[in-house]
Amino acid sequence: MTEQNPKPFLYVVVCAAGIAAGVGRLIAAAQESGWEVGVIATPVAASGFFDVSAVEAQTGRPIRSAWRTPGDPRPFPSPDAVLVAPATFNTINKWAAGTADTLALGTLCEAYGLGVPTAVLPCVGEALAAHPAYRASLVRLGEMGVRFGEPYSGEVQEDGGRPEFGWEAGLALLDRI
16 A cells, blocks of 8 residues: 555466456455455457456456556556466466566465565366376465365266366455455
8 A cells, every 4th residue: 555545556467278258256355355356367368368358447457468668657556465366287387487488477486585465366177286286386475375265166067077266265365454
């Protein structure tokens, strides 16, 4: 929070998973909880995984997915917290390795160094979650103070699909920080 912005500012980092289309639910819940929200998307997520125009209208801010050039103004204030949802296998592993090859990953790597509270709602299938690199990444990020939530609760659907993604679970993690 700053004098110019009395509400805490939440960066929502969106990765390229099919359920990213529902990120508006998370933004609405965050705004109802008193957060101002800015969205940073991986380049692939911003290329069609969610409605960029609708999210920009909902937040009143541009979606960020690329680095700004020197001299360009910062479109968001500094974050009070970061929530990664949905977080993919690729993003989690690159982040844990310290790879900052996109704005989203650079932001996550920097958040640790700045001491910004960070929460994650993974969206990783069982086959990828079984990979040893993923498990090691969860341990490393946990050691960095990153909080992980379980976004899926409830029964497996009749067609074998996952239950509905619990966007609000990430906000509950931030409430505990």
